[in-house]
Amino acid sequence: MKNSVNNSRREFLSKAAVAGTITIAPGVLLHQTANASTSTKADDEPVSSENRWGMLIDTAKCATGCTDCVDACNEEHGLIGNNRPASDTQYIRKVTLKDKSTGHESSLPLMCQHCETAPCADVCPTGASFVREDGIALVDKHICIGCRYCMMACPYKARSFVHEDVKNQTLSSPRGKGTVEACTMCVTRVDKGGIPACVEACTAENHNAMVFGDLNDPNSAISVELKNRGGKQIRPDLALNTGVRYQGL
Amino acid sequence: MTRFLRLTYVLIGLTLLSTSAIAETPFPTIHEPADESLKCIQPEDEMRRNHMNYILHQRDITMHEGIRTETDSLAKCIDCHVEPNEKGEIAGIESDEHFCNACHQYASVQIDCFQCHADRPQKYISRSKHTSSIRQMLQHTLAAQDPSSEGVDQ
Numbered sequence: 527m528k529n530s531v532n533n534s535r536r537e538f539l540s541k542a543a544v545a546g547t548i549t550i551a552p553g554v555l556l557h558q559t560a561n562a563s564t565s566t567k568a569d570d571e572p573v574s575s576e577n578r579w580g581m582l583i584d585t586a587k588c589a590t591g592c593t594d595c596v597d598a599c600n601e602e603h604g605l606i607g608n609n610r611p612a613s614d615t616q617y618i619r620k621v622t623l624k625d626k627s628t629g630h631e632s633s634l635p636l637m638c639q640h641c642e643t644a645p646c647a648d649v650c651p652t653g654a655s656f657v658r659e660d661g662i663a664l665v666d667k668h669i670c671i672g673c674r675y676c677m678m679a680c681p682y683k684a685r686s687f688v689h690e691d692v693k694n695q696t697l698s699s700p701r702g703k704g705t706v707e708a709c710t711m712c713v714t715r716v717d718k719g720g721i722p723a724c725v726e727a728c729t730a731e732n733h734n735a736m737v738f739g740d741l742n743d744p745n746s747a748i749s750v751e752l753k754n755r756g757g758k759q760i761r762p763d764l765a766l767n768t769g770v771r772y773q774g775l
Numbered sequence: 776m777t778r779f780l781r782l783t784y785v786l787i788g789l790t791l792l793s794t795s796a797i798a799e800t801p802f803p804t805i806h807e808p809a810d811e812s813l814k815c816i817q818p819e820d821e822m823r824r825n826h827m828n829y830i831l832h833q834r835d836i837t838m839h840e841g842i843r844t845e846t847d848s849l850a851k852c853i854d855c856h857v858e859p860n861e862k863g864e865i866a867g868i869e870s871d872e873h874f875c876n877a878c879h880q881y882a883s884v885q886i887d888c889f890q891c892h893a894d895r896p897q898k899y900i901s902r903s904k905h906t907s908s909i910r911q912m913l914q915h916t917l918a919a920q921d922p923s924s925e926g927v928d929q
Contacts, residue, residue, distance in 0.1 A: 569843050569844050569845075573840055658839065664838070668834060668835075691890075693893075694893055694902070695892060697850055700891040700893070701891055713841065717841045
């Protein structure tokens with residue numbers, strides 16, 4: 527019963543998306559399809575493993591020096607630096623990779639990779655680090671004791687520790703001293719059928735280097751793109767089945 | 776004699792304690808929402824006694840199951856109950872004029888919610904666009920890597 531409701535919703539949405547794409551300019555088409563596969567759950571409905579949210583990042587389209595995604599993230603989550611770069615919170619880092627043999631450089635945003643078998647959740651002594659049914663890795667700060675084991679365990683160095691008092695937090699990111707935090711894939715937006723702030727900014731600025739969507743839905747833009755052009759995980763040898771994939775590495 | 780003295784001291788002490796308690800602990804003033812048409816999710820006496828259970832229940836299902844109904848959400852409590860006073864100032868959580876803190880201070884119950892959650896509605900928070908130190912660091916790194924760039928301003 528529940529499945530049929532979801533399917534009819536999804537069908538309705540995909541039809542709506544097709545109807546939308548016919549009438550708009552080609553430039554907007556990618557934006558529309560990228561947004562088509564988002565959450566359709568009602569507010570009082572729990573998340574389910576029917577969805578697996580993921581991101582696909584095309585490093586060829588990601589410019590060195592561009593920080594639009596990082597800025598959007600900082601604004602969305604109210605991340606204000608204390609001029610201590612070594613310890614200030616960062617959800618997204620821009621990383622530049624250089625192939626020494628060819629000299630080829632690529633730039634990419636690196637954030638929590640939302641692993642299926644997440645090392646952070648494995649080592650957490652209180653159960654504060656966990657992976658939601660729909661594949662989003664989170665920290666439950668209500669039960670986080672700030673031990674930072676997860677920061678040690680994360681192979682992507684994706685997590686930060688809040689060292690200082692925080693005031694006037696945003697609704698999307700309640701955060702406070704003594705807890706660990708990381709990219710939440712903008713879970714409050716995703717639950718309401720939206721897309722993460724970084725993807726939105728990247729698309730709005732017409733870079734189109736990031737696609738967000740449902741990896742479990744074979745018709746979503748992200749799954750189609752992965753099927754056609756492929757996408758790599760960073761450190762696939764760890765077999766973590768990350769939700770964030772990269773092209774052009 | 777000493778026993779009598781001791782008893783007197785104790786009696787005097789008790790009298791002082793009780794009178795000072797009555798004199799110095801006024802009941803908290805609770806600010807009603809300015810918009811009187813607003814109704815709380817439950818009657819007042821139920822909320823006074825059990826508000827923490829509603830919030831705690833909602834906390835766990837929101838965090839772990841992504842259920843985001845607005846009725847029991849802490850942010851909704853704050854939206855209605857925290858308002859600027861006549862001077863246009865908003866009392867922070869440390870002030871005994873803050874809706875939550877007024878009672879919590881009176882009951883001497885520590886309140887931890889606002890170590891992470893905003894103590895006022897989002898519409899009263901102004902956020903200036905900032906350049907985070909992360910971005911500054913990134914620009915320094917990029918400038919150092921790129922011999923053609925002269926400064927860190929980009």
